[in-house]
Amino acid sequence: MALYCWLALLILGPFTSAQKDWWETASFYQIYPRSFQDSNGDGIGDLNGIKSRLPYLKSLGMTAFWLSPIYPSPMADFGYDISNFTDIHPSFGTLTDFRQLVQEAKQLQLRIILDFVPNHSSDEHEWFKKSVKREQGYEDFYVWQDPKPGTDREPPNNWVEAWYGSAWEWNEERNQFYLHQFHKKQPDLNYRNPAVVQAMKDVLRFWLDQGVDGFRIDAVPWLFETVGFPDEPPSGHTNDPLSQNYLKHIYTLDQPETVDMVYQWRELMDQYKKEHNTTTKILMTEAWSSLDVVKTYFNDSNNRQGSQMPFNFQLILRLDKYSKASDFKTVIDSWLDIIPLGHTPNWVLGNHDKRRVSSRMGGDHMVDIMAMIELTLPGITVTYQGEEIGMQDVDISWTDTRDPAACQLTEETYQEGTRDPARTPFQWDSSANAGFTNASVKPWLPLAANYALVNVQTQQDTVQNSHLKVFKELMHLRTTRTLIWGSFKSRVLGENVYAIVRAFPNDKRVYVVLANIGANNETIDATVLDSTLPNDLVFRVVSVSSKHSTGQTVPTKNILLQPYESAVLTNRAFQAPQPVALLICAICLIVAMLWSTVIISVLLLIPSLLADEHWWQHANFYQIYPRSFKDSDGDGVGDLRGVLEKVPYLRRELGIDAIWLSPIFKSPMADFGYDIADFRDIHAEFGTIADLEALATACDQEGLKLILDFVPNHSSDESEWFIKSVNKDPIYSDYYVWHPGKTLANGTRVPPSNWVSVFRGPAWEWNDVRKEYYLHQFLVKQPDLNYRNPALVQEMMDVMKFWLDKGVHGFRIDAVPYLFESQSVNGVYPDEEKSGETDDPDNPTYLVHTHTQNLNETFDMIYQWRKVVDDHKKQKQTEDIVLMAEAYTPLLNIIRLFGDENSDGAHIPFNFEVLSNTFRDTTGKQFYGYINRWLDVVPPNRYSNWVLGNHDNKRVSSRLGVARADLYQIALNVLPGIAVTYNGDELAMEDVFISWKDTIDPAACNSNPKDYLLYSRDPVRTPFQWDDSVSAGFSTNRTTWLPVASNYKTLNYKTQKAAPRSHVKIFKALVRLRKQRTLREGSMEMQLIGDNIIAIKRHLEGVSTIVAVLNFNKTTETVKLSSVFHGLPAAFEVITSSLQTNYMDGSIVPRDEIVLPADAAIVLEGNVANGN
Incomplete structure (x- = not known):
């Protein structure tokens, strides 16, 4: 039976687990708003400044950002003294600015975390003023006490504040002392008063309603004090009775009620998620407490849940410039050891209250070491702004010091308490004031003297390695399944090398992290860390100080590290699945288990099991743009009979496995077939359904698969469905997205929202018959279908089944991100926020498309369509029927298109990493990075695909250069997985200049004679160059729908076929290989x-x-x-x-x-x- 289990695991062994919640693999970025980006020239950072830098956070790979306090405040403690918990400080902006920030962040798929400061308010808060006056309901909002009995206004006890001095301040009006465990302008709230507890819960709900994703809770240990207010005993650490270190804070810190308060806030977060059907809202708790105390914030013995992220400050508290590799291991292991089962570790290197990493750890040489360790550890990471570029503390003079914790000290001692050095303005570039604020403005704190050298722009633009480049590479590795799901093991190697190995079950990829903490060379045998490591490793990321280079191979048993050098190495192995071997094992399992009764039946199954059921996994796909491939009837337009004529070219000569046809359905041709009038018929220019069936039969006979374009987002406005919907036919009325629009105060009717079409202009069009607007995310003649209507969903599934019954082998799904839009709320569609990228309101880049692209329902729709094709396969007992998905969207969305833990999605979500990012001047290092970026994120047991060109982008030879056309074809075809080629790229065909007069692409025609070439797709869609005859052999007609390239007499298939060496012969050799x-x-x-x-x-x-x-x-x-x-x-x-x-x-x-x-x-x- 053990053998059976082993065989079953071999077949079913891919790693599976419950899907991690968004925060469990997140990378958080702390922003200190005063110092991040000033947008209005007052020397202080603000919300609009942060908004302008969101693309930078996205480029780092961040999941979320946390804002230090932005609320109204007298700024006695720069925002931690809050005078209104539900508004924005004018220096930072307005509530409207904040809402715009939230919207833009969501468009970029960034989550936003706010600082929640519950321990105290400002003494200028309305609550405190009312409490001073003993107004009803507010008498006990704060902690008030009479003087010590028998004294003349002596404080109630010996408690001292967290900074310096007594924790009690006399209030003349109320004639009592109030407690302030921080600044005297920060009176402590009284959490033994239920009204205070409720008021602060209301604050949390207010900001949740604004769209925030969670809170970082400040100064948690101070929430409660012991009843009776007893004196605290001396600590013996100092003789200064006003120093915080003078006492043991057994009555003012870490009281049992504090943990319960955190649990209550967690219950509120979870309840809000349930009530509003949102994603998880998280709590991050700041507690500089012992590990035993911090552990209690996770949960209790009854599994009552608290903070998802009790901050792990061990890397800050216990490591410094004197630490050894053994200290790193001790500190990291101590945290991992206390994490309760089912909870996620987090790692914090710095924040606004502590010295920066570079300064704390002894210098610039430690920046990459600390980043490599933190970002490869399992769990969550938190980065303080500027650490990614190695910013250092700035020496702030006593005159310039602003931090109240320092100002309460003396000129001789202020540097012991100041936090200003870690809060200086962010260094964006080498211009005046480092790009933080206008050149003529004095920033609120002085800039670092080295900002001209240490800044984002310099580190990004340099051809050399930099801290920022290292950080970005590490952040990218964090998205790999090995670092998300993989095992973790660490060890000290040599004298002073801290080593980590991360491996993923059933995967061939391993990452080894080596950090030389010492000042001497170290030669390392990494097999001591893991005996299963291969003989050689490849450098994946190297520190700025490293003499090694990315991609360099090194023997695993002999790795030389320079002083303070760090690196991530990998085997970079990729093992393609071997379906035949797996099937044989499956047969063995079946035979072994059923030997005595059904052996003959099992043996009869062998031929069908060994068939190439999964034909697509290593296939060469070829995109045909039918209008331009081959004209069979002399009308100047390509057609299905023309494609049929060239099937032998495709299969026998090129060796292609599958062809994908751009739309061939009945259409007015406003967008050349992407505006479909009848999803179940063929456009007359292309032929008939009988021609399609003949093509399908010919393909089957040749062993060539036929894929059709499926255009689900919209139809033509000449579709019978739309015409009936206009007339409010009861069946078709809601097949499209309709809205009466908004009526202005002057009675003018305007569109329902400010949404903009992909092809410029409003995305809403008035229909005078129905007296409503309809949505069209593309042309006016392409009304969007309504996928919130179940009848429409079923209709489109029936369309798929119709063509499957005609013998097609799958679909390429067009324009996937646009399928769903945000629903109207109380009849109102939300406006999109402005992007700031252009002043042209008709340009689609004018807005961020939060409400019109990549909604969660879109991915579920793909999963439903996958079930349609899988069910058809099962019913008809065919080979796989393939879904290919077109989505120009971030990789995280592409990965979702593959499927989730419960459902399969598209077989081939198009990989546009190469197509979108490579140009004539692309370097080998950049191309290497694009390949790795894709390979690193492809989910287990899914297949890579590689796309160089298509009908919407410039041709390979024009975009990348003719000289590199063969180079890219070679790369495309030797990489693992699927290759997709656009017709003509095998010949290295080039784009054709099309004049404004001859331009017919609506994307260009909607612009102007000056800019049309920026939008036109006509140059890549010109007729295929078959030979040197009339119209390049494409047509017998001298006039073709688009002009033929002027170089067709020398650049054509016939000429290249006859030449001893040619582009097409290279392509054929690659396909054979x-x-x-x-x-x-x-x-x-x-x-x-x-x-x-x-x-x-x-x-x-x-x-x-x-x-x-x-x-x-x-x-x-x-x-x-x-x-x-x-x-x-x-x-x-x-x-x-x-x-x-x-x-x-x-x-x-x-x-x-x-x-x-x-x-x-x-x-x-x-x-x-x-x-x-």
Whole structure:
């Protein structure tokens, strides 16, 4: 039976677990608003300044940001003395500004956390003023006491405040003392009064209603004091009775009621989530208490829940510039040891109250070390603004000191208490005042003297490594499943190296973190950390001080670290699934378990089990833009019969596995087929349903899969559905999104909201028949379908089934992010916030699209469509029916399109990392990063895909340069997974200049003669260049729907087919190579050599090794492969190479003499049995 279990795990073993809540894997960023960004030139940071920098937070990879207090305040303690808990201080802005900040943050998928300061208010708060006067209901809002009996106004006891001096202040009007455990202008609230408890809960609800995602609770340990107010005993640490350290604070800190108060606030958060059906609202608690006390904030013995994040200050409190690697291990382990089961660790390196990391830990050399350790530890991270660029404390003179904790001291002692040095303005660039405020303005605190060198812009723009680049790379690694789900193990290696290994079950990827804390060289054998590590590791992230480079390989048993060098290393192995092996194991399991009764039936199943059911997992897909592929009837427009004619070209000559057709459905052609009048018919220019069925049959006969474009977001306004909806047909009335609009005070009717179309202008159009506006996120002639109508949802599912019954093998789903919009509330649609990117209100970038893109319901709709195709597959007993999803959206959304823990989504959510980010001047290092960025986030048991071009973007040769066309095709086809090619890219076709007069793309026609080329997609959609005859062999008609490229007589398929070497022959060789097991099943290792050469190794034991080398340099380079990879054969066969090389396919080359001209690439294959 153990064997059965092992086999079952082999088949079903992919790592599964409950989905983590958003905060459990989050990276938080603390903003000290006064010092982050000034937007109005008063020298003080503000909310609009923060809003302008949200893209920066997103670029860091942050999940959420926490704002130090922004409430009205006399600023005796810079915002921690609050005079109104439910408003904004004028220096920071207004409530409207705050709401706009929340909206923009949500558009960027950033969550916002507010500081909640419950222990005290300002003495200028209305509550305190009323309490002084003993007004009814407020008499006991604060902690009042008479003088000590028998004395002349002597304080009630010996308690001292947290800074310096007595914790009691006499109030002449009330004739009593009030307690202030901090500044005398911060009277303590009385939590033994239920009215205070309720008032502060109301404050929390107020801000939750504004859209915040949680609270950081300030100064938690001070909430309650012991009843009776006894004197506290001396500590013996100092002889100064006014110093906080003079007493043991057994009656003023960490009282049992404090923890219960936190639990009550957690109950409020959870109740709010339930009432409003929101995502989880979190609590972060600040308590500089012992670990035993901090632990109690998580939960109690009855599993009553408290703070999700009791701040872990161990890295701040117990580590300094004298700490050794052994101290790091002790401190980190001590925190992990106390985390209750089911709770998540968090890691805090700095904040506004403590010295900055660089200053505290001894200098700039420790910045990357601390970041690498913190950001690779399991759980949640919190970064204080500026730590990512290595900002240091600034020496603030006594004259310039503003911190009340320091001002209460003396000029001789103020530096012991000041927090100003860690609060200086953020350093954005090297301009005057570091880009924090206007050049002519004096900032509220002085800037660091080194801001011209230590700033975001300098560190981002440098070609060298920088703290910011290291930080961003580490943040990206935090999104990988290895660092989210993986195991954690640490050890001290050598004399002073702190080492971490993170591994993920059933995955081949391992990350090893090495941090040399000492001033001496260290040679490390990492196998001591984990004996299963491979023989070699690859540097993934290196510190600024490192002499190693990203992509460099090093023997695992012999890693030399310089003083204070840190690095993250990985095996970078990628092992493609081996379905045949898994199926054999499945058969063995079935046979073993059912041997005695059904062995014959099982054996009969073997042929069907071994069929290529999952054909798409390593396929070459080819996009056809039908209007431009092949015209069969001489009307100048491509058609289905033209595609049918070229099936042999696609399958037999190119070797393509699947073709995807852009829309062929009945349409007025306002957007060339993306405005569909009948989802169940073929546009007459393209042919008939019979032509489609003939094409499907021909594809089946050739073993070619047929994929159709599915355009679910909208129809044409000439659709029968829309016409009936206009007339309020009871079936179709709600098939579209209708609204009567808003009526202004003067009686003018205006659209329901300020939403803008993708193609410019309002997204709402008035219909004079129905007397309502309809939504169109694209053209006016493309009204949006209403997916909140179940009848429409079923209708579109029926459309899918209709075409599946015609023999298609899947769908490419268009414009996925736009499917749902926010619902109207009380008949009102919410306006989108302005983006600040343009002053043109008709431009879609004028707004942030919180309410019109990427709503949660969109992803669920994809999951429902996946079930439709899976059910059809099961019913018809076919191979997989594939969904491909088009979504220009952040990677976190792309990953959701794959599916969640309960549902499968799209088989192929398009990977636009390469298409969107590569240009003519892209470096090898950048391209290497784009590849890793995708590979690192692909979920377990999902398949990568690689897209270089499509009908909406400039062609590969025009966007990336003809010289690199072959290089990118080689990269696309040797990487693991699926390759997608746009028709003509196999020939290196180029964009064609289309004049304003000849332009027909609506995206361009909606602009103007000056700017139209910025929007036009016509240049990439021109006719395919088959030969040098009339109209490039595309049509017998000399006039085609778009002009043919002027270079078609020399750049065409016929010419390239006849040439000894050509782009298309390179493409064919690559597609043939992809049929081999090594590229389908083999491991992958990729290395960056310098900044501009990438080497990719694919290996399958006992079969072969394939190596691709890509030279992004502008000079000829010689590559010695034995110094890049181990275990290579002495010589390789050239499979193919860029046109500018001198290599002939099939020639043999020594492994250490690979010569590549500028912008060239080569693919080699060798038999590993002949290696050295």
